[in-house]
Every structure is written in structure tokens, then in C-alpha cells.
Amino acid sequence: QRSLAEITELIHTALLVHRGIVNLNELQSSDGPLKDMQFGNKIAILSGDFLLANACNGLALLQNTKVVELLASALMDLIQGVYHENSTSKESYITDDIGISTWKEQTFLSHGALLAKSCQAAMELAKHDAEVQDMAFQYGKHMAMSHKINSDVQPFIKEKTSDSMTFNLNSAPVVLHQEFLGRDLWIKQIGEAQEKGRLDYAK
Template sequence: MTLLFGRKTCDRLIGRCVRRLNLFSTPSPSNWTKVVSDAEKIVGYPTSFMSLRCLLSDELSNVALHVRKLVDTRHPLINTARGFVFDNKNNLQMRGLVVLLISKAAGPSLAADAPLEQDMVSGIYPSQRNLAEITELIHSAFLVHRGIVNLKDWTTSDGPLNDMQFGNKMAVLSGDFLLANACTGLAQLNNTKVVELISSAIGDLVQGIYYENNRTGEEINITDDVPIGSWQDHTFLSHGALLAKSCQAAMELAHHEMRSQTLAFQYGKHLSLGHKLNSDVQAFVKENTCDRTSFNFNSAPVILHQQFVGREQWICEINKARSRHHDAGYSELWRIVKSGKGVDSAIDLCHYHGNKALEAIKCFPPSEARSALENIATAVTNL
């Protein structure tokens, strides 16, 4: 990573990003920056780049030396690497911070076999901090793995074929390295239930990505009839399971009762679903048009629009738009969805999940940590 940017550049970007974090695409980035800054003070240190310790290891630095060959290509591994330091799409990793906040909000357990309260640092057990780092590493590994090019879609403008093949190999190896480190740390927690929870979350991620990849073909996307309930189930697997189960695992490490574990799980689940809905809606509330690369047939507003107008009407709209435009009518379809009920319904659903996340943490005693979690959940609904 350092070799991609240079040590001084990397350090400068890290400092800049800690000040400019913006997980959710909200209309007021400055307010969100304050939410994150306050939250990181509560847990004791900046958490936004906790995975960088592994990313800047000698092993991955050697990989980065080879990855420099891809700088003049369009291989997504380059953007993924840069995204770990600064993401122009305002989607930096915050899972670790949420895990730490919910750990502190719950406080020490009253169970007889609970860890000693004097072992806590800033109200958080060392094992919970390790879990937060493990969560970030797993997410980072999957981000790297997803940066693999489908060579069937390769064109000469993307870069030399040999370089693209090499980039795919580096993406697989780098992602495997991060995942292996996460699994090693997971085993060192010495908690069977936590291992089961996080292992199942990894399985959920794989299954969720499989669903996404299985519906990326253009014709399949058009003919699929996916109800919003199924959309939420699949989205939870790929975007929510890791955070939800990590929040639950944090409660287990402190030996909290099952009720607290369930509510922590619900907070992570609804926060993640709200975030995805927020992200899907942005293309319709902040953009004036769209093209083939940005229009997503599987986004929540499109799925909900199809449910409102009916499957036959939706296919008819697609065919008409395609027959009128050389670009397959994506801009026309975007206008159709934007003028329908799908966008407002997606916003309502986003508010619903934000409110459910707020309800889940009402059981925790009032504290700065709980307030920070409430602020994060509120940010999800800020559309």
C-alpha cells in the first residue's frame, strides 16, 4: 500500500481522511464528520483505518510493489487499494467503530463468569477491540476479492491482457492474506460461539455475493422478478450479516445475556440495510441523469418500481426505452423510475430501518456511546 502512494503521501491521506470521514452519503458531510470524530473520541482512538496495520505489513508491501504494474490500467484493484486510504464515493469502512461503540454502550456484564471490569480500556474489553479489527480485515478482504476483472468483458482500453490477468492473481492473493490474518485473530479470541458467528458471517458474504453475481447479466436483470422482501434478504447477506453478527459477537465476548446479543444483532442488521437503501436512493435524488454504468436494475428503487407498476408493465417500459435510444435507454428508464413511486418507497423503507436500529439500542443505559450509535442510525435516514 505504501509503495503505491509513498509513505509521506499515505500518512498525509490518513490524517486527512480521519478528519473527512463520511460513511453515509448525507446532504451535510460536515455534520457527519463531527459525528464520526466524536464517536472515535468515545472509543479511545481513531478506528477508521484499523485494517491499515495489516495492509502496511511487509507481506502486502511486497505485493504492492508488484501491483504498481497496474497503475496505467483500469484494473479495479488499483482503486480498491486507494479506497482504503481515501474513497471519493464517501463509503469508508466504519464497521469496527460501530462494534466498539456498541461494546461500550452495553458496558460490563453482571454475569459471574464475565471478564474483569478492570481489564477494560475506555470501557471496552481488549477482546472486543480485537474483534473490531477482525471485522474490518474480513470486510477489506472481500473488497479486494471483489476487485477481480471478468476477462470476458476485457477490452484493449482497460490495459494489456497479461496485466489484467496478473491483477486478478494479486487480488486473490491479497484478499486471501487479509482473510487468513482475520481468521488467525478470530481463533485467538478463544470463544467458540464468536468463531461460529463470524464464520457464518463469512459464509453469508459469499452467498450474498453469489446472488449478486448470478444476476449481473443484462438479460437476467431485466427478466428477474425479485420482491423487495427477497431483495432485503439478499442484501443482508452481502451487506449486513458481518456487522450484525460482529455486534452480537461483541456482546458474547463480554458475556452479556441473549437479549442484549439479539438487540445488538438487530442494530447492526437494520443499520446496514438502511445504509444500502440510502446508497441506492442517491442515484435518483442527487443525480440529474444516469448511464449504463450507473443504472442498476437490482437497486431498491427499481425493484420497488417494478412491484408498483407490475412485471409486464416494467418489461414494456424497458423495451420501449431501448427501442428509442442507442444507449439502451438507461436515461429514459432512470426518468421513469424517478417519476414513479419506487424512490419514495425506498426512502420510507430507509427511514423504517433507521428507526428499527434506534429502537434496538434503547435497552442500553444512556451514555455517550449510545448517543453516538443513535447519531449514526439517524444519519442513515438523512436523505
């Protein structure tokens, strides 16, 4: 189980390293020389791949095919979740008709799958039955979602919010606010706020 925890951390770290890859098409002059950014991207790719390779080797040493299957499916979920996040442009945020059920699904893919399936895999290694494994899965899933909700709510509870802070219209508080108000009134409020040039996080 300790080895499994280390493998899970390796996968998580590898994903964070890969997420650090810079989109060269969006570079500005203040970001630094292009060659430096290209070199940095290569290092990020190689480092992330090295960590993933070590994680795969560790999984093989566990000699449990179900655990390998669980972690492989978690990795697939992570990639799918990140792809969805990156494929959504800023301009289309307000047109995305996202409800709380969709938010839960997307959050599970990009944040919860790895922890949930790792918890389930730990119970599999301990030879617990399917019921206990499912309880561990649910624990990991809801723990990850709680962490994501806490992250989403930070711009609304901080006393001082930087004007440069990124505001995500698909964050949990905004999605819940949309369901409370109704889609049409929500779009109207967001449009009015965008016309003023900034959003009031406190409202």
C-alpha cells in the same frame, strides 16, 4: 471488542480486494495488456487471502467458539450473496421476479450479514444475554440495509447523472416501484425506456 472490530474490518477489506478481480473474458483493448491484468488478479487474490488469514488468526486468539461460529457464518453468507450477484447476467435482470422480501434477503447476505453478526458477537464477548445479542444483530442488520438503500437511491436524487452510470433493475427504488405498479406494467415501462436507449432516473 476492539480486536473483533479490527477482524470485521479485515474481512470486509478482504472481500473488497477479492471483488476487484477482473474477468479476463470481458477485457477490451483499452483495458491494457493481458499480462498486467493477470498479474493484478494474482495480487488481488493473494492480498485478500492474506487479510482473511490474519482475520482467522485474530478470531482464534479471542478464544470464543461462538464468536468464531458467528463470523464464519457471516463469511459464508457474504460469499453466497456475492455469488448470487455475479451469477445474474444483465440480460436476465428484467426477467427476475424480485420483490421487496427477496431484495431484503439478498441485501442481508451480501451487505448485512457481516455487520449484524459482528454486532451480535460483540455482545457475546461482553457476556450479554440472548435478548441483547438479538437486539445488536437487528441493529447491525438494519444499519447495513440503510446504507444499501442510500447507495441504491443515489442515481435518482443526484442533479446530474452520468449516462455511463450503471443502472440496476434490482435496486430498492426499482423494486418498490415494481410492487407499486404491478409486474406487467413495470416490464412495459422498462421495455419502453430501453428502446429509447437510456433510462430517465428522475421519473
